[in-house]
Amino acid sequence: MIREVPGTFANALVMGVRQAIDVDRARVQHDGYRKMLEDAGYEVTVLPGDSTCPDSPFIEDAAVVLDNFAILTRPGAPERQPEVPPVAEALSGLMPTVEIKAPGTLDGGDVLRMGRTFFVGRSTRTNDAGIAQFAELASTDGMRVIATPLNGVLHLKTAVLGLDDETILIASEFTDPRVFIGYRLVEKPPDEVTSSALRLHNGRVVVTANTPLTMSAVAAAGFEVDWIDVTEFQKADGGLTCLSLLFPHT
């Protein structure tokens, strides 16, 4: 499931220095992202954009899909909370849904699934109450949750990404690598942007086009790699995972 780019996307939230976002280019890149998913065999549902929610294409933050139900989030940025109801409605036709409630906050970008484990980042968007609620809900699906520290980045998946259930692409400076003992760690080359990889259900990994060293590192770890350009989304602190909600059974 993905969500269209609204005309207001240039006003998306940005942590650092704001660069001009070209919305037409973002839409072309978003079309490329949809095509990439379809070519990989995903059946892609496209939700309409919402001009009152500039960040709505970052649909990953609005929900976490587990094996048997979905957890609707309560995004930590108040202006992003209205993104959830349309996603909730779309998901409710497909599976049971439950929700994170106040005072809990949680962004889907802070949730990394590795097999039967969820790592959940304690970030400026995701608080302890959100993590506790998420852990309780996820345990009903047989999943365990490990709260994970973060240093100065937006989301957990800015720092770590799963390449398969055993392998993590990690930017060690942004989290504590000791949390991930037992996993195979592939260090993200330090000079390249984060949020740069997306694992697909067919085992391939898509990497952002402007991170060639990351592409080499992922390929050297044994993965078949494809690439895609998402520069306009990177300007708004987004990357590859945040542009879709992928269902674990697909």
Ligand code: CIR
């Ligand atoms: C935000 O600040 O919330 C958006 N501009 C970026 C969200 C990126 N989401 C993600 O990595 N899951």
